[in-house]
Amino acid sequence: MFDLATVFEFTRDTVILTVGITAVLASLGVILCSSPIYCALYLISHMICLALLFLLYNAEFLAVVQIIVYAGAVMILFLFIIALLGGRKEVQENSLERSIAFGLIFTLLGELYLSATVGPTKQIEGTINSEMFGTAKAIGLELFSKHIVAFELASAVLLVAAVGVICLAKFSFTPLKRR
Amino acid sequence: MDLDWVTEFLNELWGFTVQSLTDNVLLIVGSVKAIVIAVAVMSVVPALVWLERRLMGRFQVRLGPNRVGPFGFGQPMADTIKLLFKESIIQSSADKFLFHLAPAVVVFTAIVAFAVIPFGAPFEVFGQRIELWGANVNSGILFVFAISGMGIYGMVLAGLSSNNKYSLMGGLRSSAQMISYELTLGLSALSVIILTGSLSLIDMVEAQETVPFILIQPLAFLLFFIAGVAETNRAPFDLPEAEQELVAGFHTEYTGMKFAMFFMGEYINMVTMSALVTILFLGGWNSYGIPIWPIVAFAGKVLFLLCVFIWLRSTFPRIRYDRLMTFGWKVLLPLCLLNLLITGTIKVL
Numbered sequence: 001m002f003d004l005a006t007v008f009e010f011t012r013d014t015v016i017l018t019v020g021i022t023a024v025l026a027s028l029g030v031i032l033c034s035s036p037i038y039c040a041l042y043l044i045s046h047m048i049c050l051a052l053l054f055l056l057y058n059a060e061f062l063a064v065v066q067i068i069v070y071a072g073a074v075m076i077l078f079l080f081i082i083a084l085l086g087g088r089k090e091v092q093e094n095s096l097e098r099s100i101a102f103g104l105i106f107t108l109l110g111e112l113y114l115s116a117t118v119g120p121t122k123q124i125e126g127t128i129n130s131e132m133f134g135t136a137k138a139i140g141l142e143l144f145s146k147h148i149v150a151f152e153l154a155s156a157v158l159l160v161a162a163v164g165v166i167c168l169a170k171f172s173f174t175p176l177k178r179r
Numbered sequence: 180m181d182l183d184w185v186t187e188f189l190n191e192l193w194g195f196t197v198q199s200l201t202d203n204v205l206l207i208v209g210s211v212k213a214i215v216i217a218v219a220v221m222s223v224v225p226a227l228v229w230l231e232r233r234l235m236g237r238f239q240v241r242l243g244p245n246r247v248g249p250f251g252f253g254q255p256m257a258d259t260i261k262l263l264f265k266e267s268i269i270q271s272s273a274d275k276f277l278f279h280l281a282p283a284v285v286v287f288t289a290i291v292a293f294a295v296i297p298f299g300a301p302f303e304v305f306g307q308r309i310e311l312w313g314a315n316v317n318s319g320i321l322f323v324f325a326i327s328g329m330g331i332y333g334m335v336l337a338g339l340s341s342n343n344k345y346s347l348m349g350g351l352r353s354s355a356q357m358i359s360y361e362l363t364l365g366l367s368a369l370s371v372i373i374l375t376g377s378l379s380l381i382d383m384v385e386a387q388e389t390v391p392f393i394l395i396q397p398l399a400f401l402l403f404f405i406a407g408v409a410e411t412n413r414a415p416f417d418l419p420e421a422e423q424e425l426v427a428g429f430h431t432e433y434t435g436m437k438f439a440m441f442f443m444g445e446y447i448n449m450v451t452m453s454a455l456v457t458i459l460f461l462g463g464w465n466s467y468g469i470p471i472w473p474i475v476a477f478a479g480k481v482l483f484l485l486c487v488f489i490w491l492r493s494t495f496p497r498i499r500y501d502r503l504m505t506f507g508w509k510v511l512l513p514l515c516l517l518n519l520l521i522t523g524t525i526k527v528l
Contacts, residue, residue, distance in 0.1 A: 060317050064318050064325050067328070072361075083338065
């Protein structure tokens, strides 16, 4: 008779592997596709695959945030810009760069294979609270205790960037008359 | 003839079946619930179309559809059959793959978002605890926002792939509008999250056992509801499909069932949004002393909110695009932040 636990372990591994391979294929699609709309779509599917991977490793909150921030907000702006500028297909002229890119990718893959087989992997240090693992609470506690300075600095930098964008956009156009 | 091995095999098979059934009872219950929720949500759409047309008729002092079947209830069926059998036309300049993908994305995200909505208190049948929700996700409300955020892609892709100026403008409008109002939606829900201290929708309902949050957070309720109407692209915020300006917006080029799928997505989103407002502010399945089943209380509240959606549509004229943006960014968002500040301060004190 089958051992059900092994069956489920096997399915879980298969799912993880499938999602991971899909993520890699999608990211390849981003580079190799010539139409900007499809590039953006490949990037979105890559983000979704990453979120699924987070989910499969029980990091629920991270998965949802990944979808909201990257797949939801950032990529919709990408598509918005593509729609505004008109997504024309780019013509691929020189195959030299393409072959270099392919070479790079395969080198990276070889590197990955080497590090997977030869290089030792290090254990993660520190304790993981298994009860709170992956929840918003755990991330919040970590973020607002250990990394508070970096977090606040990042928020300040983002604010500066937002103000900068408004300044740049505002002064290069004549202000619209309020109707 | 010796049939021992057959009986042994059958015994083993039976044992394995029973074993796997008892081991996977959660999986089976989950699958059944998923199917029930998906079918229920999809079959609610024709009823909702009927309700909308009847109510709109009354609001505009006319009868509405009343010829097909009792109270015109056969009308949605007739419409559905018509849409199913219509020829699907795709213009040759369209991007075929995206053109097919867009309505699927809209319907898929709309149904999936409903998966975490709890619509009744848990009860026990045959010693098995049956919970009336698809999944108890720890960050349930974020899940709903994430999935409904993905729904925008359906509209944008429809606009992009149709190769039509009106469709493109509709898609652009929908993305801009939904990004703007998603902020208000999230921030007004944040005040409820502060009050309950949890992202789970079930915890939120349980926190409102004595008082619904609409009494504690009336401003947040109002903001959430306005943003919710805008998120579902309903009038007066139906800019993406404004008939008078954009023919039909992002779904101008769609015919037959693909056209109907956009409508399905919109109506399912309406139900999800009503359910979300019910859970966050109206106390979910709590009936506050009125002796009815929890699920009936929940359904009644959702139905009332759906009627309000339809009522809004027949009352307000469409808001102009620039005013929509100004309203979202300069009125709703500051009010949200102010409300959040006050709620947070009170909570800390």
